[in-house]
Amino acid sequence: SIPLGFFGGIGAASKKGILVKGSNYLEALNAVKYVVFDKTGTLTRGVFEVDSIHTASGFSEEEVLEYAAYAEMHSNHPIADSIRNAFPGKILEERISEYQEISGHGISVKLDDRVVLAGNQKLMVKENIDYVQNKEIGTVIYIAVNQEFIGSIVISDQIKDDAKKAIQLLKEQGIKKTVMLTGDAKKVGDKIGALLQIDEVHAELLPQNKVEEIEKLDERKQVKEKILFVGDGINDTPVLARADVGMAMGGLGADAAIEAADIVIMTDEPSKIATALSIAKRTRRIVW
Numbered sequence: 001s002i003p004l005g006f007f008g009g010i011g012a013a014s015k016k017g018i019l020v021k022g023s024n025y026l027e028a029l030n031a032v033k034y035v036v037f038d039k040t041g042t043l044t045r046g047v048f049e050v051d052s053i054h055t056a057s058g059f060s061e062e063e064v065l066e067y068a069a070y071a072e073m074h075s076n077h078p079i080a081d082s083i084r085n086a087f088p089g090k091i092l093e094e095r096i097s098e099y100q101e102i103s104g105h106g107i108s109v110k111l112d113d114r115v116v117l118a119g120n121q122k123l124m125v126k127e128n129i130d131y132v133q134n135k136e137i138g139t140v141i142y143i144a145v146n147q148e149f150i151g152s153i154v155i156s157d158q159i160k161d162d163a164k165k166a167i168q169l170l171k172e173q174g175i176k177k178t179v180m181l182t183g184d185a186k187k188v189g190d191k192i193g194a195l196l197q198i199d200e201v202h203a204e205l206l207p208q209n210k211v212e213e214i215e216k217l218d219e220r221k222q223v224k225e226k227i228l229f230v231g232d233g234i235n236d237t238p239v240l241a242r243a244d245v246g247m248a249m250g251g252l253g254a255d256a257a258i259e260a261a262d263i264v265i266m267t268d269e270p271s272k273i274a275t276a277l278s279i280a281k282r283t284r285r286i287v288w
């Protein structure tokens with residue numbers, strides 16, 4: 001039978017907006033020494049804004065934005081929202097067909113009879129597009145139409161208000177290492193990692209690379225130490241499942257992530273991770 005104290009712990013957590021799916025996860029939290037984060041939507045708000053638009057010769061900023069908005073029409077990635085919001089015109093949905101989301105890369109779609117690609121450098125390389133690298137610091141969306149590069153859009157996201165406090169609280173609670181995993185550009189990852197004083201940053205990762213990073217960490221750590229992964233997106237599902245404890249942030253979180261997680265933070269605050277750890281510690285004291 002399950003010790004009563006654990007129910008107390010689950011109850012205390014739920015009062016703080018933390019849903020724990022079983023008492024075993026509270027117990028596991030006590031052994032967590034590594035906290036691994038996804039970036040977008042977890043440590044950052046996941047609300048991007050367009051900073052600048054670069055065009056290839058012969059194309060206007062409006063055209064680049066319009067193609068991008070069409071490509072992003074059906075995507076629920078935070079990147080897509082920012083591009084749709086920045087586009088002032090009307091999108092005629094009937095012009096779009098063959099929508100394809102390429103995980104960790106971007107979008108491919110047909111607009112009338114033209115093939116539009118919108119995504120990162122990996123997508124441009126994969127599709128053999130002769131593109132111009134945009135060296136600005138920010139998340140860059142490259143756009144190509146019928147295999148021709150037409151421009152790029154730089155967008156940026158903001159760090160969540162309590163993300164820095166969250167990292168500090170974890171350190172105070174004896175977490176050995178904090179790690180950030182992101183599919184975004186290295187420059188962006190490094191900048192945010194430095195601002196938040198995160199110990200390790202791994203960028204430009206595909207969803208399966210994120211799982212591999214957890215596996216590498218698993219080999220480095222001591223046997224009894226546990227890894228907590230905190231993520232938000234649909235892409236995070238395999239990582240949530242692979243970590244010893246998977247935690248989803250519910251604020252913006254995708255249903256699939258909430259389903260795959262062991263613990264769900266119902267708010268948008270990363271500092272709740274530390275709250276969960278301290279509830280787990282207190283629960284243990286009551287039980288034993």
Ligand code: ADP
Pocket residue numbers: 038039040072075077079080103104105106107118119120139140141181182183184185206207233235
């Ligand atoms: P993360 O949550 O770490 O940003 P994702 O796997 O969700 O990782 O995305 C990785 C990268 O893939 C993004 O930074 C972006 O470059 C590209 N990408 C993903 N979805 C889209 C999209 N809808 N439009 C354009 N690029 C995208």
Ligand code: MG
Pocket residue numbers: 038040041232233234235236
């Ligand atoms: Mg994500």
